[in-house]
Amino acid sequence: MPESEAIRLAQSGDAAAFERLYQLHNRRVYSLCLRMVGNTAEAEDLTQEAFLQLFRKVATFRGESAFSTWLHRLAVNVVLMKLRKKSGMETSLEQITEPDEDSGGPRRDFGSPDLRLSGSIDRVNLQRAVDQLPPGYKSVFVLHDVQGYEHNEIAHIMGCSIGNSKSQLHKARMRLRELLHEAIRSKAREERKAAGSSSGGED
Amino acid sequence: MNTHYFHPAKLTWKSAGLLVPAALLFSAIPASAKHVEKHFKVDSRPMITIHNPNGTVTVKAWTKHEVMVMADHSSSSIEVDAVQTGNRIDVVTRPLSGDVSPEDVRADFQINVPEDAELQIHNDSGAVSVNDVLGDMNVDTVGADVGMEDAAGYLTVKTVGGSFQCLRCAGRIEVSSISGNFRLIDSRTYYIVAQTSTGNILFDGKFLPNGTYHLKNYSGLIEVRFSPDDSFDLSATSLKGKVNNEAKLTPALHPQYSAPRYGNSLFGTFNTGRAKVDLTSFDGTINIVKRN
Amino acid sequence: MSTISCNEFSNQLESWMDGVRQPAAEAHVRSCASCQNVLSDLEAIHSSARSWEVDEVIEPPARIWASLRLQLEAEGLIHDPASLSHPSTAIPLAGNQSHGALEHQVGWLDRIFAGVARPALAGSYLVALVAVGVAMSGLGSQRGTDDRWTNFTQSTTVPLRSQLDNVEHAVFSFNAADPAVTASLHKNLAIVDNYIVLCEKSVNEEPGNEVARDYLYSAYQQKADLLAQMTENGDGR
Numbered sequence: 169m170p171e172s173e174a175i176r177l178a179q180s181g182d183a184a185a186f187e188r189l190y191q192l193h194n195r196r197v198y199s200l201c202l203r204m205v206g207n208t209a210e211a212e213d214l215t216q217e218a219f220l221q222l223f224r225k226v227a228t229f230r231g232e233s234a235f236s237t238w239l240h241r242l243a244v245n246v247v248l249m250k251l252r253k254k255s256g257m258e259t260s261l262e263q264i265t266e267p268d269e270d271s272g273g274p275r276r277d278f279g280s281p282d283l284r285l286s287g288s289i290d291r292v293n294l295q296r297a298v299d300q301l302p303p304g305y306k307s308v309f310v311l312h313d314v315q316g317y318e319h320n321e322i323a324h325i326m327g328c329s330i331g332n333s334k335s336q337l338h339k340a341r342m343r344l345r346e347l348l349h350e351a352i353r354s355k356a357r358e359e360r361k362a363a364g365s366s367s368g369g370e371d
Numbered sequence: 372m373n374t375h376y377f378h379p380a381k382l383t384w385k386s387a388g389l390l391v392p393a394a395l396l397f398s399a400i401p402a403s404a405k406h407v408e409k410h411f412k413v414d415s416r417p418m419i420t421i422h423n424p425n426g427t428v429t430v431k432a433w434t435k436h437e438v439m440v441m442a443d444h445s446s447s448s449i450e451v452d453a454v455q456t457g458n459r460i461d462v463v464t465r466p467l468s469g470d471v472s473p474e475d476v477r478a479d480f481q482i483n484v485p486e487d488a489e490l491q492i493h494n495d496s497g498a499v500s501v502n503d504v505l506g507d508m509n510v511d512t513v514g515a516d517v518g519m520e521d522a523a524g525y526l527t528v529k530t531v532g533g534s535f536q537c538l539r540c541a542g543r544i545e546v547s548s549i550s551g552n553f554r555l556i557d558s559r560t561y562y563i564v565a566q567t568s569t570g571n572i573l574f575d576g577k578f579l580p581n582g583t584y585h586l587k588n589y590s591g592l593i594e595v596r597f598s599p600d601d602s603f604d605l606s607a608t609s610l611k612g613k614v615n616n617e618a619k620l621t622p623a624l625h626p627q628y629s630a631p632r633y634g635n636s637l638f639g640t641f642n643t644g645r646a647k648v649d650l651t652s653f654d655g656t657i658n659i660v661k662r663n
Numbered sequence: 664m665s666t667i668s669c670n671e672f673s674n675q676l677e678s679w680m681d682g683v684r685q686p687a688a689e690a691h692v693r694s695c696a697s698c699q700n701v702l703s704d705l706e707a708i709h710s711s712a713r714s715w716e717v718d719e720v721i722e723p724p725a726r727i728w729a730s731l732r733l734q735l736e737a738e739g740l741i742h743d744p745a746s747l748s749h750p751s752t753a754i755p756l757a758g759n760q761s762h763g764a765l766e767h768q769v770g771w772l773d774r775i776f777a778g779v780a781r782p783a784l785a786g787s788y789l790v791a792l793v794a795v796g797v798a799m800s801g802l803g804s805q806r807g808t809d810d811r812w813t814n815f816t817q818s819t820t821v822p823l824r825s826q827l828d829n830v831e832h833a834v835f836s837f838n839a840a841d842p843a844v845t846a847s848l849h850k851n852l853a854i855v856d857n858y859i860v861l862c863e864k865s866v867n868e869e870p871g872n873e874v875a876r877d878y879l880y881s882a883y884q885q886k887a888d889l890l891a892q893m894t895e896n897g898d899g900r
Contacts, residue, residue, distance in 0.1 A: 198723035313712035
């Protein structure tokens with residue numbers, strides 16, 4: 169059943185149409201939720217909530233945007249609400265996509281020597297680092313770099329401008345770079361400490 | 372009310388001493404509280420049936436050839452009755468009118484029985500506790516938790532959401548639930564069939580020679596603990612979950628077993644395979660853990 | 664060409680990653696190891712993130728849809744619940760029995776539920792289930808292909824499912840005297856319904872999987888038992 173047909177039938181409450189829409193989009197939505205919250209239990213709840221909201225509102229979908237964009241906007245909103253509740257913040261979508269120096273905007277460390285990350289990034293480290301990003305950075309990074317959305321689509325989903333989307337993405341990457349370097353340095357310190365204690369103390 | 376009891380001028384130390392506990396008694400128990408106590412002489416292996424939709428049911432064994440039923444309830448909209456017919460005692464809580472609220476239907480029972488008594492208990496919400504009774508038992512609840520200690524006989528427990536715990540039980544146990552958890556601790560049973568859909572099952576008891584132990588759930592955790600001197604054939608299958616095993620198994624000694632073709636399976640013999648242990652889960656985790 | 668500083672390069676980094684490269688920035692990168700490192704890191708982060716999604720296929724668990732389906736039904740958003748569980752609504756019958764014979768046996772299941780005491784009821788359902796299965800599929804002789812297993816399973820579960828659905832609709836109007844008991848029964852009924860959906864899915868995917876089929880039959884037995892209990896509670900017994 170093509171998506172357009174499934175949408176039309178779902179608007180009349182057709183059960184098979186609901187299931188078809190779920191089959192078409194569940195992996196992307198679940199992946200988005202999982203990358204954003206970092207654990208399967210919450211990702212499952214958020215996926216279910218996103219589809220529930222979608223199916224409750226499907227009758228109002230008029231085709232002004234692509235269905236998947238509409239769905240992912242719902243999903244991102246559901247996730248951001250959850251993240252905001254967790255952090256105790258009550259900020260608007262626009263606020264969390266604006267630059268926020270206090271929440272860890274990228275520091276400028278150009279000119280200083282540093283090891284390259286290439287070859288040192290594994291999925292566990294990357295997920296841990298993504299988990300530490302502010303919600304706005306996290307959303308744009310997951311949508312663009314992980315899921316492959318273009319900035320114009322992200323702007324629709326997030327309700328921000330294309331320029332804002334690009335800016336948030338750059339800041340997210342810079343922040344991730346710092347976090348990943350810190351993780352490498354921290355691991356090296358632990359290894360030196362372990363080696364030092366097994367050889368009987370510091371020189 | 373006897374007014375002299377409260378006249379300050381007539382108080383003596385003796386009456387004051389009585390006054391305090393009496394005041395406590397009167398303040399602790401509502402005026403409408405009902406207490407019922409009945410005693411029945413019985414022969415060996417009496418049958419006791421208890422139908423109590425809401426409240427606690429506590430059954431204990433004693434050495435007398437007698438059944439004692441004590442019940443407390445606060446509502447006058449219900450009646451608690453205990454009737455003897457031959458060697459059978461029927462205990463029931465019943466509403467006296469059609470529009471009784473759930474809180475009114477509550478009655479709490481304390482029942483003492485000979486240790487060879489057989490029990491049939493129906494209790495939807497509340498709690499059921501049975502201690503030291505060695506006869507066969509059938510317990511049926513919706514949400515009430517069921518606890519047994521030092522029980523024996525053929526124990527059949529069915530709950531919808533209530534949990535089941537059995538400490539130092541012997542005999543046969545068949546327990547089923549939809550969402551209740553089971554804990555079978557220090558048991559000496561030779562036959563266990565335990566099935567829950569979403570609950571967890573813990574077995575930490577003895578695998579008796581020639582005993583059979585079937586533990587099954589849909590999701591959740593199944594954990595069995597064994598000692599180095601236990602001896603059992605093991606079949607553990609989780610269709611979509613994991614099986615974690617600490618028992619050193621050898622290929623199965625007994626030919627009637629065949630390893631399941633689907634899911635994550637573990638199959639083999641520990642020591643000489645005298646008991647049979649069958650663990651199945653749909654997508655839960657199965658742990659076979661060595662006791663410290 | 665005039666050179667730019669590292670800080671000036673950093674200001675152009677965002678557009679560089681977007682594909683817009685000024686000649687001065689290109690010249691700077693060729694000669695500055697530090698800025699090369701930064702660039703390399705950002706590209707590594709970007710490509711790791713992309714491969715994250717591509718290499719790691721994340722399949723959401725089936726229980727999400729099962730739970731969602733129940734919620735949609737409960738909210739009345741779905742108008743045809745029966746079609747959700749089955750690949751098609753036309754279920755072929757196995758064996759040589761006619762449709763009339765099936766109806767006769769389904770009617771027998773109906774009469775069982777009319778007034779049999781609960782302890783016997785679940786047992787009756789299991790016996791009926793096995794009897795239908797044996798009569799219609801020739802248990803001893805039909806083994807082997809996935810299609811036959813699918814037909815066998817569906818021929819045993821379809822009539823039972825239909826009967827249970829009818830009883831479930833009737834039972835929904837019952838309430839036990841105690842709302843907590845009613846709520847517990849309804850909640851556990853939802854658990855069992857979820858369990859049935861997932862078992863059916865598993866059996867459809869692996870028709871020869873006897874463990875999954877055993878779980879499915881077990882789930883139906885639990886549901887029958889629970890519905891009987893709800894009927895009893897509703898009658899105030």
